[in-house]
Amino acid sequence: MNTPIVRLSSVRKQFGSTPVLNGLDWQVMPGQVIGLLGRNGAGKSTLLECLLGLREADGGAVTIYGEDVNALSDATRARIGYVPQKSDLFEWLTPRQMLDYFKALYPRWNDAKVDALLERWGFDLPKLGRAISKLSGGEQQRLAIIRALGPDPELLVLDEPVSALDPVGRREFLRELIDGVIERGTTVVFSTHILSDLERVALDVAFLKDGRIALQGQLDELLEGAHRVVGAPGVRAEPLSLEDLFIEVTQ
Ligand SMILES: Nc1ncnc2c1ncn2[C@@H]1O[C@H](COP(=O)(O)OP(=O)(O)OP(=O)(O)O)[C@@H](O)[C@H]1O
Numbered sequence: 001m002n003t004p005i006v007r008l009s010s011v012r013k014q015f016g017s018t019p020v021l022n023g024l025d026w027q028v029m030p031g032q033v034i035g036l037l038g039r040n041g042a043g044k045s046t047l048l049e050c051l052l053g054l055r056e057a058d059g060g061a062v063t064i065y066g067e068d069v070n071a072l073s074d075a076t077r078a079r080i081g082y083v084p085q086k087s088d089l090f091e092w093l094t095p096r097q098m099l100d101y102f103k104a105l106y107p108r109w110n111d112a113k114v115d116a117l118l119e120r121w122g123f124d125l126p127k128l129g130r131a132i133s134k135l136s137g138g139e140q141q142r143l144a145i146i147r148a149l150g151p152d153p154e155l156l157v158l159d160e161p162v163s164a165l166d167p168v169g170r171r172e173f174l175r176e177l178i179d180g181v182i183e184r185g186t187t188v189v190f191s192t193h194i195l196s197d198l199e200r201v202a203l204d205v206a207f208l209k210d211g212r213i214a215l216q217g218q219l220d221e222l223l224e225g226a227h228r229v230v231g232a233p234g235v236r237a238e239p240l241s242l243e244d245l246f247i248e249v250t251q
Pocket residue numbers: 015016020038039040041042043044045046047
């Protein structure tokens with residue numbers, strides 16, 4: 001039987017007196033591509049941060065590749081890529097300097113992939129030599145994605161990775177995710193509010209509500225199983241769209 005890559009057990013987190021994660025149990029299996037959904041403020045970022053050990057939970061346990069997330073070995077850290085919701089790039093560096101810095105931290109770094117992405121995603125020489133603070137929000141988001149993909153992570157965690165990207169940028173990112181990442185068997189967890197994008201890549205979805213995973217399953221099965229009865233009894237039920245399902249589960 002497959003062992004989960006990520007395991008969260010009874011995780012609790014509150015800010016002040018407001019509970020955000022409320023005894024949350026969750027497992028991520030190898031090769032899963034999970035879209036994490038929830039209303040604004042439901043706690044998606046908090047969950048992803050606790051999952052990665054970037055934010056200390058108030059209770060419960062989190063393991064990644066069987067290791068306690070608060071004591072991850074360097075070897076395990078090197079297997080994880082993360083794109084935070086808010087840019088954490090070193091804004092005073094140029095993109096090239098920042099990427100060189102991260103390259104030095106990782107035992108494995110895919111130069112060919114990084115260079116190909118930089119070229120495909122519009123980082124010409126002038127842009128590569130400009131301080132990151134002078135790049136647009138979308139360019140910074142692309143750079144954060146390139147940085148996370150550099151070490152060929154086996155587990156990729158992305159917090160609203162496409163929120164600042166225009167439709168062309170989103171399409172390019174999704175193509176990279178599908179062709180370059182998912183096909184290699186990478187495990188991916190990503191939060192998004194753009195349901196149409198999620199429908200193109202996520203095989204599984206998980207809904208966060210009231211501090212727990214309220215529903216999780218394969219996207220097509222969830223949609224197939226969820227129907228709205230229209231009209232009089234006996235009238236054929238209509239399958240729900242993902243948007244309908246989102247509203248139904250998270251309201
Ligand atoms: N550092 C903090 N201090 C106090 N409250 C916080 C802090 N970080 C988050 N919160 C609160 O915790 C709740 C969950 O926030 P979080 O950012 O995890 O939600 P989210 O689901 O990612 O939201 P969104 O979809 O809007 O990005 C919110 O009510 C937020 O205001």
